[in-house]
Amino acid sequence: MKSFLIAWKDFKIRAMDRRGFMMMLIMPLILTLILGAALKNIVGSDEGFQETSVGLYVEKKDSLADTLKDDVLAKADFLTVKTVDSEKKLEKMVKKGEIEVGVYIPAKWSGNLAGAVLYSNHDTQLKATVVESVITSFTERVQTVSLASETVMENMVEVTAASTGAGDLSGTGERVSTVLTERGKVEMTVANQSVGEASISSMQYYAAAMLVMFLLFNVTLGAKSMIQERHTDTLARLNSTPVSKYGILIGKFLGTLYFAFLQFLLFYAATSFFFNVKWGDNIGQVVATGFVYSVAVSGLSMLLAAFIRKEKTADLISGIGIQLFAIVGGSMVPIYVFPESFKAISALTPNNWALTVFLDIMSGVGWSELLLQFSVLGAIGLVSMLIGAWRLRGRYV
Structure with a gap:
C-alpha cells in the first residue's frame, strides 16, 4: 500500500509539471504530423506503397x-x-x-x-x-x-x-x-513494413515511431527523479518511515510506469481522434503493447538510476542517448530500408521491439504472433527493475 502512495506522489509531480507534460505529448504529435505528411510520397499513403x-x-x-x-x-x-x-x-x-x-x-x-x-x-x-x-x-x-x-x-x-x-x-x-x-516464382509485392493483410501508411508508421521514442524519455526522467530525491534527502526521509527499502523502490518504479502508460493512452487517443490514425482492429493488443512497453521503460529507468550519480549525466543521455536509440530503433528512418546488418543492431533497442509490435498490430496479426515481442519487452522491464533495485537498495535507500 505504501508503495502505491509513493508511486502516486511521483505521478502527480510529473503530471502537474505542465511544461514538461505538454512537451511529452504535444511534441510527438507535432513530429508525427510533420513526418507523416512530409514522407507520405516515400513511405506510402493509406492505400499502400506510393506508385x-x-x-x-x-x-x-x-x-x-x-x-x-x-x-x-x-x-x-x-x-x-x-x-x-x-x-x-x-x-x-x-x-x-x-x-x-x-x-x-x-x-x-x-x-x-x-x-x-x-x-x-x-x-x-x-x-x-x-x-x-x-x-x-x-x-x-x-x-x-x-x-x-x-x-x-x-x-x-x-x-x-x-x-x-x-x-x-x-x-x-x-x-x-x-x-x-x-x-x-513468388509474387513480388511490397507492403510497407506489413506482416499481416493491411499495409502501413506513413502517418501510421510515424505515429508508432514517435510514440516509442518519446516514451523512452521516461527512462531518463525516472532516473533523474531518483537522483534529485537522493540529493534533497527525500529518499533518506522515506527510508526513515515504516516502508521497506524494496517497497520504496517498487513505488518509484510504479510512479514511472503510471506516467508512461498515461502518456501512451493520451497519445493513442489524440492520434486516433485528430489524425485518424488506425492503430489496428484489436484495441486490446494496442493497449497491452503500450502497457508492456511502459513496464520496459520503467525498468530501464531503475537500471539507469543505479549506474549514474549526476543529473547532468541523465540530461546527456536524454539529449544524445535517446536520439541515438531513436535512429537505430527505426523512429527516424523506416525499419524496412535498413540493411540486414543494421537490422540486427536495431533489435538490441527496446523501442525497436515496441515499434515492430505496433506495426504488426496495424497490419492485422493475431495474439500468437506477438508473444515473442511481449516476452522480450516484459523481460527487459522486469530484469532491469530487479538489477536496478538490487544496486539501489544499498546506494540510495
Missing part, C-alpha cells in the same frame, strides 16, 4: 533481363516501368524527374547477375532502395534455381551412369530447370 516510375535500359538483349522486366517489375502493382534506349537518356530522365528510379542492365548480365546500376535523386532514394530490394530478391532466386539445377543434374548423371552405363540426359536439364523456376 513509383521506373526507367529500364538493357544494354544488350538478355533473357533474364526480359524476365525481370515482364515477370517481376511489370507485375509489381506499385511500379510503372518505362523502357529507355540508352544509359545517358536514363540518367537524364532521372535528373529531370521524368522517372523516379532508373535501372541499367549491362551486357551479359545473365552471366553473373552483377553490374546493374540504379539511378535516383536525393528525394527518391528510399524508393530506389525498394526497387533494389526487388531486383536483389530476383537475382538471388535465379542463383538459387541455377545452383539447384546443377546439383540435381550432377546427381542424375552419376546415378544414370552407374545404373545404365549411359550419361546422356539430353533435354532433362532444361526440364529440371523449368520446373525449379516455376516452383521458385
